[in-house]
Amino acid sequence: xxxxxxxxxxxxxxxxxxxxxxxxxxxxxxxxxxxxxxxxxxxxxxxxxxxxxxxxxxxxxxxxxxxxxxxxxxxxxxxxxxxxxxxxxxxxxxxxxxxxxxxxxxxxxxxxxxxxxxxxxxxxxxxxxxxxxxxxxxxxxxxxxxxxxxxxxxxxxxxxxxxxxxxxxxxxxxxxxxxxxxxxxxxxxxxxxxxxxxxxxxxxxxxxxxxxxxxxxxxxxxxxxxxxxxxxxxxxxxxxxxxxxxxxxxxxxxxxxxxxxxxxxxxxxxxxxxxxxxxxxxxxxxxxxxxxxxxxxxxxxxxxxxxxxxxxxxxxxxxxxxxxxxxxxxxxxxxxxxxxxxxxxxx
Amino acid sequence: xxxxxxxxxxxxxxxxxxxxxxxxxxxxxxxxxxxxxxxxxxxxxxxxxxxxxxxxxxxxxxxxxxxxxxxxxxxxxxxxxxxxxxxxxxxxxxxxxxxxxxxxxxxxxxxxxxxxxxxxxxxxxxxxxxxxxxxxxxxxxxxxxxxxxxxxxxxxxxxxxxxxxxxxxxxxxxxxxxxxxxxxxxxxxxxxxxxxxxxxxxxxxxxxxxxxxxxxxxxxxxxxxxxxxxxxxxxxxxxxxxxxxxxxxxxxxxxxxxxxxxxxxxxxxxxxxxxxxxxxxxxxxxxxxxxxxxxxx
Numbered sequence: 001x002x003x004x005x006x007x008x009x010x011x012x013x014x015x016x017x018x019x020x021x022x023x024x025x026x027x028x029x030x031x032x033x034x035x036x037x038x039x040x041x042x043x044x045x046x047x048x049x050x051x052x053x054x055x056x057x058x059x060x061x062x063x064x065x066x067x068x069x070x071x072x073x074x075x076x077x078x079x080x081x082x083x084x085x086x087x088x089x090x091x092x093x094x095x096x097x098x099x100x101x102x103x104x105x106x107x108x109x110x111x112x113x114x115x116x117x118x119x120x121x122x123x124x125x126x127x128x129x130x131x132x133x134x135x136x137x138x139x140x141x142x143x144x145x146x147x148x149x150x151x152x153x154x155x156x157x158x159x160x161x162x163x164x165x166x167x168x169x170x171x172x173x174x175x176x177x178x179x180x181x182x183x184x185x186x187x188x189x190x191x192x193x194x195x196x197x198x199x200x201x202x203x204x205x206x207x208x209x210x211x212x213x214x215x216x217x218x219x220x221x222x223x224x225x226x227x228x229x230x231x232x233x234x235x236x237x238x239x240x241x242x243x244x245x246x247x248x249x250x251x252x253x254x255x256x257x258x259x260x261x262x263x264x265x266x267x268x269x270x271x272x273x274x275x276x277x278x279x280x281x282x283x284x285x286x287x288x289x290x291x292x293x294x295x296x297x298x299x300x301x302x303x304x305x306x307x308x309x310x311x312x313x314x315x316x317x318x319x320x321x322x323x324x325x326x327x328x329x330x331x332x333x334x335x336x337x338x339x340x341x342x343x344x345x346x347x
Numbered sequence: 348x349x350x351x352x353x354x355x356x357x358x359x360x361x362x363x364x365x366x367x368x369x370x371x372x373x374x375x376x377x378x379x380x381x382x383x384x385x386x387x388x389x390x391x392x393x394x395x396x397x398x399x400x401x402x403x404x405x406x407x408x409x410x411x412x413x414x415x416x417x418x419x420x421x422x423x424x425x426x427x428x429x430x431x432x433x434x435x436x437x438x439x440x441x442x443x444x445x446x447x448x449x450x451x452x453x454x455x456x457x458x459x460x461x462x463x464x465x466x467x468x469x470x471x472x473x474x475x476x477x478x479x480x481x482x483x484x485x486x487x488x489x490x491x492x493x494x495x496x497x498x499x500x501x502x503x504x505x506x507x508x509x510x511x512x513x514x515x516x517x518x519x520x521x522x523x524x525x526x527x528x529x530x531x532x533x534x535x536x537x538x539x540x541x542x543x544x545x546x547x548x549x550x551x552x553x554x555x556x557x558x559x560x561x562x563x564x565x566x567x568x569x570x571x572x573x574x575x576x577x578x579x580x581x582x583x584x585x586x587x588x589x590x591x592x593x594x595x596x597x598x599x600x601x602x603x604x605x606x607x608x609x610x611x612x613x614x615x616x617x618x619x620x621x622x623x624x625x626x627x628x629x630x631x632x633x634x635x636x637x638x639x640x641x642x643x644x
Contacts, residue, residue, distance in 0.1 A: 049537060050537075051533055071537050072536060072537075072540070077537075078533075078534070078537040080530050080533070082530060084530035084531050085534075086531055086535075086552075087531075088553060097535065098539055101535070101538065101548070150537075
C-alpha cells in the first residue's frame with residue numbers, strides 16, 4: 001500500500017517537531033527515514049501509524065484519507081525501538097495477540113491461530129521458542145518476535161522505529177541483511193527510522209533525509225550519496241572537510257572566487273612535493289595509523305584551518321609520512337553549494 | 348597461574364569486608380537493640396492483646412464477639428471497607444494512569460492533592476465533613492430539608508473513610524506505571540486491541556502486584572481508621588459504631604475482656620495484612636526482576 005504524507009506539521013507545546021513535511025512512498029518500497037536525533041523522524045513514523053495526531057496536513061494510506069482514523073483501523077505493523085513485547089506473555093501469545101483481540105466474528109479459530117503463529121515463528125527463525133518469555137530471549141531474538149507480532153495482523157504497511165538501535169554491532173549486521181531479504185519476500189511497504197547512515201544506505205530502496213523537522217532530500221542511496229542536495233546531507237553521510245574561499249588552492253575554480261567547498265577525506269591526494277602549482281600546503285598534526293585506512297589531521301599553511309585526509313595503509317607507507325612534516329594536498333573532487341539552491345558544481 | 352588469578356579477587360573481597368563490617372560485639376549490640384525495641388513495642392503488646400482477651404476463657408471471648416453491638420460494629424466496618432476499597436481502587440487506577448501516561452497542566456497539583464489525606468490529621472478530615480454536612484454546616488439546612496443524613500450516620504463514616512484511604516492505591520501504582528511506560532499499550536493498540544482489551548490484557552497483568560499491594564494497605568486502613576470516623580460517627584451503639592470505635596467504648600466502660608476480644612480482631616487483620624503484604628512484595632520483586640531483564644539489551 002502506498003503512503004502519502006501531505007503538508008504535515010506537528011508541535012509539542014512550543015517545540016515544533018515537524019514543519020510542513022510532504023512525502024510520497026510508493027507501494028512495496030523499503031524507505032529509510034534518516035536524520036540526527038531530534039530531527040522529527042520518529043514523530044513522523046508515529047504519525048503515519050496513528051500513534052500521534054498531526055496539527056496540520058493529511059496522511060493518505062492506499063489512496064484513502066487516514067488522517068482521522070484510529071490506530072486500530074489503520075492496520076499498520078509497528079515495531080518499537082525497545083520491542084515493547086508483552087512481558088507477562090509467552091512468545092506464542094505475544095505473536096497471537098493481534099489475532100486474539102479481533103472481534104469474535106472476524107477471529108480465526110484456535111487451530112488456525114496456532115498454525116499462523118507457527119508459520120511466523122518459522123519466518124523469523126524462532127521455531128521452538130513459542131513457550132519462552134521475552135525475558136529469556138536475547139536482544140536480536142526479541143526484535144524478531146516483535147517483527148513477527150507486527151506481521152501477524154497482515155499489516156498494510158510495516159513501520160519500524162530504530163529497529164536495530166539497541167543491538168550490538170554483529171547482530172545488527174545480520175539482522176539488516178535479513179530484513180532486506182524479508183522485505184523482498186513479503187513485498188510490504190515498509191518505513192524504518194534510523195540515525196545510522198550506513199544502515200540506511202545499505203538497506204533502503206530510498207532514503208528520506210530529515211533535519212530539524214524538515215525533509216532535506218529524498219532519493220535512492222546512490223543519488224543521496226553521490227548527489228547530495230546541500231551541505232547538511234553531504235556532512236551527514238560521511239566525514240567532510242569544509243574549505244572556505246576565497247583562495248586559489250582548488251584547481252577547478254577561478255582563482256580568488258568566494259565559495260565554500262566540501263571534500264571527503266579520501267578524496268584528497270597527498271604528495272610530498274608540489275606536483276601541481278595550485279596544491280594546498282599543509283603540515284601534519286597527527287597520524288592515526290590503525291587498520292587498513294590511515295587518517296591524517298592536517299593544518300593548512302597560512303590559515304587556521306584543519307582538515308582530515310584518509311589513505312590506504314600502503315600509500316601511507318609508500319609516502320613515509322611523519323608528524324609535523326609539510327605536505328601538498330590536492331582534491332580529486334570538490335562539492336560546492338550556494339545558498340538553498342543546492343548543487344552548483346561538482347567534478 | 349590459574350590459582351593466582353582466582354586467589355586475587357577473593358583476598359580483595361576479604362579485605363573490603365573487613366573494612367566495611369563492624370566488629371562482632373558492635374553487631375551484636377545493634378541487632379540486640381533492634382530486637383529489644385521490636386519486642387517491647389510490637390511483640391509484647393500483641394501478646395498482651397490476646398492474653399487479655401482470653402483471660403476469662405474462650406467462651407467469654409466468643410461471647411463478646413457475637414454480642415449484637417459487636418456484630419453490628421463488625422458489619423459496619425466490613426460495609427465501609429466494601430465501599431471505600433473498590434471506589435479508591437478505581438480512583439487510584441484512574442489517577443495513576445492519568446499521571447503516568449499523559450502530560451497535562453496541573454499534574455503536579457494532582458499529585459500533591461492525592462497526598463493531602465496523608466498530610467492532614469484524620470481528626471481534621473472528620474471535622475471537614477461535619478463542617479460541610481453537619482446541621483450547622485454549609486450544606487446542613489439543604490440536607491435536612493431533603494431528609495438526608497450524612498454526619499452521625501453511615502454515609503458520613505463511608506465518606507470519611509474514603510477520604511482518609513484514598514492515597515493508598517494511587518501512591519502504590521504511580522511509580523509502577525511510570526516505570527512501565529506506555530510502549531506496551533501502544534503496541535497493543537497498534538495490533539488492533541480496543542481500550543478495554545488493552546487494559547485487561549496488557550496493563551492489568553503488568554500492574555497486578557502493585558495494585559494488590561495498594562488494595563491491601565487501603566483495606567487495612569479502611570478497617571482500622573479511628574480519628575476521622577470517630578468525629579463523624581456520633582458513637583451510636585449498634586448503629587454508627589465501627590470496630591475501632593467499639594473497642595474504645597468498651598474500654599471506657601472498663602469492659603476490658605470484651606474490649607481486647609474485639610481489638611484482637613483488628614490485630615488478626617494486621618497480621619494477615621502483613622503476611623499477604625510480604626507475599627505480594629516478594630512477588631513484585633520477582634516480577635520487576637523479570638521486567639528489568641526484559642529491558643536489558
